Amino acid sequence: MRFFAPFCIPFIIGTAFLFAALAVKWGSWLYHLPRADKKLIGRNFFTLATPKAIWEVIRESLLHARIWRVNSLLGYMHTSLAFGWFLLILVGWIETTAYVGLRWVPLQGHVFFKYFAASAHLGHKPVFDFLMDLLLLFVLSGVAWAVAKRIVHRFMGMRRTTRHIVWDKLALSVLWFIFPIRLIAESITCAVHGGGGFLTGSIGTWLAGWVPRSTLYALYEPAWWVYSICLGLFFIAMPFSRYMHIFTEIPLIFLRQYKLRSGKKITSYDNFQVEACSRCGICIDPCQIQTDLGVNDIQSTYFLRDRRYHRLELSVLNNCFMCGRCEQVCPVGINLNTLRQNSRDKMRNVPNEKRYEYFTSVPVEKNSAQSKIGYFTGCMTHLTPGMKQAMERIFTATGESVWWADREGGVCCGRPLLLSGETDSARKMIDFNTRLIRESGITTLVTSCAICLKVFRDEYHLTGVELLHHSEYIERLLVKGSLKPARANDESFTYHDPCELGRGCGIYDAPRAVIASVGVLVEPEQTREMSLCCGSSLANTVIDDGQQLRVSRSAVDTLTATGAKTIVTACPLCKKALARGTSHNIRVKDLAEIVAERL
Amino acid sequence: MEVERMKSQKNHTREVVVVGGGVAGMQAAIRLAEQGVRVTLIEKKHELGGHIRSWYHLFPSFTPAQEVYDALHERFASHDIELITSAEATEINPTSVTLADGRVLHTKAVIIATGFEIFDARRKEEYGYGLYDHVYTSADLELLLHEGEAGEGLAGALGFTPRRIALLHCVGSRDEKVCQPHCSKVCCITGVKQAIELKKRFPDAEIFNFYMDIRMFGPGYEEMYREAQQKYNIHFIRGRISEASPTFDGRLQIKAEDTLTGRPLRMSVDMFVLLIGMQAGPNFGLPHADSGFLEPQDLFLGNVVAPAQAGTLGGLFYAGTVSAPKAIGESLNEGIAAADAAAAYIKQK
Numbered sequence: 001m002r003f004f005a006p007f008c009i010p011f012i013i014g015t016a017f018l019f020a021a022l023a024v025k026w027g028s029w030l031y032h033l034p035r036a037d038k039k040l041i042g043r044n045f046f047t048l049a050t051p052k053a054i055w056e057v058i059r060e061s062l063l064h065a066r067i068w069r070v071n072s073l074l075g076y077m078h079t080s081l082a083f084g085w086f087l088l089i090l091v092g093w094i095e096t097t098a099y100v101g102l103r104w105v106p107l108q109g110h111v112f113f114k115y116f117a118a119s120a121h122l123g124h125k126p127v128f129d130f131l132m133d134l135l136l137l138f139v140l141s142g143v144a145w146a147v148a149k150r151i152v153h154r155f156m157g158m159r160r161t162t163r164h165i166v167w168d169k170l171a172l173s174v175l176w177f178i179f180p181i182r183l184i185a186e187s188i189t190c191a192v193h194g195g196g197g198f199l200t201g202s203i204g205t206w207l208a209g210w211v212p213r214s215t216l217y218a219l220y221e222p223a224w225w226v227y228s229i230c231l232g233l234f235f236i237a238m239p240f241s242r243y244m245h246i247f248t249e250i251p252l253i254f255l256r257q258y259k260l261r262s263g264k265k266i267t268s269y270d271n272f273q274v275e276a277c278s279r280c281g282i283c284i285d286p287c288q289i290q291t292d293l294g295v296n297d298i299q300s301t302y303f304l305r306d307r308r309y310h311r312l313e314l315s316v317l318n319n320c321f322m323c324g325r326c327e328q329v330c331p332v333g334i335n336l337n338t339l340r341q342n343s344r345d346k347m348r349n350v351p352n353e354k355r356y357e358y359f360t361s362v363p364v365e366k367n368s369a370q371s372k373i374g375y376f377t378g379c380m381t382h383l384t385p386g387m388k389q390a391m392e393r394i395f396t397a398t399g400e401s402v403w404w405a406d407r408e409g410g411v412c413c414g415r416p417l418l419l420s421g422e423t424d425s426a427r428k429m430i431d432f433n434t435r436l437i438r439e440s441g442i443t444t445l446v447t448s449c450a451i452c453l454k455v456f457r458d459e460y461h462l463t464g465v466e467l468l469h470h471s472e473y474i475e476r477l478l479v480k481g482s483l484k485p486a487r488a489n490d491e492s493f494t495y496h497d498p499c500e501l502g503r504g505c506g507i508y509d510a511p512r513a514v515i516a517s518v519g520v521l522v523e524p525e526q527t528r529e530m531s532l533c534c535g536s537s538l539a540n541t542v543i544d545d546g547q548q549l550r551v552s553r554s555a556v557d558t559l560t561a562t563g564a565k566t567i568v569t570a571c572p573l574c575k576k577a578l579a580r581g582t583s584h585n586i587r588v589k590d591l592a593e594i595v596a597e598r599l
Numbered sequence: 600m601e602v603e604r605m606k607s608q609k610n611h612t613r614e615v616v617v618v619g620g621g622v623a624g625m626q627a628a629i630r631l632a633e634q635g636v637r638v639t640l641i642e643k644k645h646e647l648g649g650h651i652r653s654w655y656h657l658f659p660s661f662t663p664a665q666e667v668y669d670a671l672h673e674r675f676a677s678h679d680i681e682l683i684t685s686a687e688a689t690e691i692n693p694t695s696v697t698l699a700d701g702r703v704l705h706t707k708a709v710i711i712a713t714g715f716e717i718f719d720a721r722r723k724e725e726y727g728y729g730l731y732d733h734v735y736t737s738a739d740l741e742l743l744l745h746e747g748e749a750g751e752g753l754a755g756a757l758g759f760t761p762r763r764i765a766l767l768h769c770v771g772s773r774d775e776k777v778c779q780p781h782c783s784k785v786c787c788i789t790g791v792k793q794a795i796e797l798k799k800r801f802p803d804a805e806i807f808n809f810y811m812d813i814r815m816f817g818p819g820y821e822e823m824y825r826e827a828q829q830k831y832n833i834h835f836i837r838g839r840i841s842e843a844s845p846t847f848d849g850r851l852q853i854k855a856e857d858t859l860t861g862r863p864l865r866m867s868v869d870m871f872v873l874l875i876g877m878q879a880g881p882n883f884g885l886p887h888a889d890s891g892f893l894e895p896q897d898l899f900l901g902n903v904v905a906p907a908q909a910g911t912l913g914g915l916f917y918a919g920t921v922s923a924p925k926a927i928g929e930s931l932n933e934g935i936a937a938a939d940a941a942a943a944y945i946k947q948k
Binding site for chain 2 (some may be wrong): 382383384385386389545549576579580
């Protein structure tokens, strides 16, 4: 039995092209991986990481578990298309084997098996007819969802959906046609040759009933041609379109399990992350730049698209708070902030050596008081001296001798430079502060700035020095009993999670415990992992003051909807940003301030 | 001192209500009364005068503010003007003004002269006003100068003799970070005036004015600015101060950048004066600029007239700083202009 007909040619060309493209892409990405990454793969390949990755591929690439958690309608759409199609291939292969026994069958033989089986009069196996029809129906229902989503995305619980490029539109259109055409081709085949399950068989019988047989014969081959052309076109468009994610997510999952990570500089591993983006658009809705400012071309999906096609503009790259709300919902788990940061490094890193000459004139010496605790005020806390005073009172109340980093020559933590892409300049700051902190001999470093804390934890090598946010430090003091603020049972506070503290450092509970010790905490609607950005993030260098204010006001509205008269936050930048978005009767205070005023 | 008083005549059919008893409102009421218009002036405080009562000497002539107020008040008292003090307007229509206590004053026209509010310097937390000692606002300094005159001089009122003083311009003006996009117009010249006042009292002190631009728009202002530099040796540094913090010896350290030489600088001072700007008061739901100040019909022939709104045919007029920051002389002029426009309006009706 020959598994070839002329209509198979478009499919064969498409498939060959796809495999070649995948081989070239994956091959070059893997080849260009940094040496350390290659070593990681080697080291982790024969470990539990591999079966874990396989399981994750099943869970995510086929079943799309994470999307289900975000939006079950979208989850069903993705599962029916991905898992349904996969099952069609798998069951199709079993079906072929059931008919012809275990022997080599070319790819087109499996894909167009119905055609070959019917032409060769192989007889019928109703179980498979039923199964294959069921699966086809499953996939078709997904296609129907996809079409509905394009027309009315609100229907799927999404306010907005991604705008696509030409390759995407081509691939999308043929993808929509593939399965309905397959249904038609198989139904006509059934009409001519009989057989088929509840779907193709029924339609076939119905067609045979009123369409003249000569017409059916005339349509028979062309229908299979159209099906083959659709498949071929889709496979050719795939490597250039968003559908590249189908195959890219698989190696990404493996590499991630092997502990490969994106960093401050672009590496070849980033390619896997960038092309694993399916442009599903789930990142658009949580973006406050979209909801509050109506800017619709900078969200992560567009950033990754522009980066992938080498047309990234600074106006898109820099217009982002890097608040991380999109990262929280990304179903592929792409490190969106890190990728944006290393793009900035590539496009903006222009170190100015002269600017840091003054470092040499700062004396670095041991602290004379031999304090074990250090306090890093941070530049922003200097602009909110109420916080600094509150910390001073807390230190005094505990009787601790404290080494003040900024009084001993400490410079900026480096995070603002890092966020703007000035990675190498930031490194100079980081190295200088590291030397200063090491020399001081402290064992604990407290900072009241979430921005500083983030960079301390991520970038500073300070083994032997415990890095604490002031919320964690104050919480410890409360637990130890060295601080005893008076608790007001009738005063309610609402808490704003700073992006850098919550999503950035994973600190959610310590500030809440501190607030609970001085009053009643009321949570806003969007909180913890999905808390809003204050709008003044250092990471955004594009929007103007008026736009910052609009974002701040809408964040404040969410917070004041709780009825609390005091908004508490734990970052000097958030404090300043929220304060200007509030009306006169609402106080904006730092954690340390509400504690200190009750001592 | 003004005491609360209320003239109420029988059968007083009100023709114009002036809201706000600062210099612009007083001037408008006087001008209307002079033309025989029956006018009522309402003032939210318990006495007339508004901000001028808190000022010490007025730029650029160093005329005592009290003198200007006394002369104005004398004229005011000589006319038959109904005065309602401790009365805040909550709602303003061309034909009625509703007060906070629920009273409704019916009228034929209204002049809004509610003026400005002083910017709350605590909103610029980085300067430490309300947190550190020795940080003052320009309004505080005027009161201290008063107090000093009445007692043991400025050093007595301050409690110390400063050796180095910094004055910072544009606090709460031209600053989008605190939603105050506008120029408050009078702070530049106030800064020069106050620097001279300080130098006169503390001749040995070094005085630094930190500015973004020096805007000397009025008669005699530029001359005064020159005199401040040449005669009084006051230093002007172009650059905003970024932050202030207390030092161990009880002084203040300020950080700034001298943008003309492009160098950062730190300086310890004993006294830090913030030249605070004008902030818009309530807008009564009327059209206003981003800064919050009410927008007149146009900036030329209709600059004291409220824009004609749907359903109203005029009858609302603006005088003084309610529509933009202005100096006292300008506010006084606008009082006259608004009064004349209102008088013409009710006659034609």
